[in-house]
Amino acid sequence: MFIYCENCKWTQDDFWHEGYNPYEYMYTQGNKDLLFSGKLDEVFMSEKYDRYLGYIGNHPMTNREFLVKEMRRWADTIEKQRWITIEEYRKENPEGMCPNCKRKTLIED
Numbered sequence: 392m393f394i395y396c397e398n399c400k401w402t403q404d405d406f407w408h409e410g411y412n413p414y415e416y417m418y419t420q421g422n423k424d425l426l427f428s429g430k431l432d433e434v435f436m437s438e439k440y441d442r443y444l445g446y447i448g449n450h451p452m453t454n455r456e457f458l459v460k461e462m463r464r465w466a467d468t469i470e471k472q473r474w475i476t477i478e479e480y481r482k483e484n485p486e487g488m489c490p491n492c493k494r495k496t497l498i499e500d
């Protein structure tokens with residue numbers, strides 16, 4: 392479940408719990424295996440999709456770049472998350488006021 396503003400489109404990551412949170416998603420066994428694979432500067436191939444996942448500049452992303460990108464993405468999520476759990480959100484903001492545009496237009500989805 393997450394919240395978004397129907398006025399200005401502000402949003403944050405899904406609410407976090409034991410099974411879904413930045414820590415669980417950053418420190419996966421797959422990422423740890425990649426770190427010790429001896430192939431940090433080889434092109435990152437998604438096992439799920441069996442293809443390149445993206446480009447950095449004009450070259451396919453390497454395993455090293457993938458790991459750094461993942462860590463930055465989750466660090467960014469931690470910086471931006473306004474409310475960690477749905478309970479915290481409902482207690483602190485019962486009127487659903489958007490932290491960006493200050494209108495009472497937050498929607499739970």
Ligand SMILES: [Zn+2]
Nearest residue numbers: 396399489492
């Ligand atoms: Zn808003």
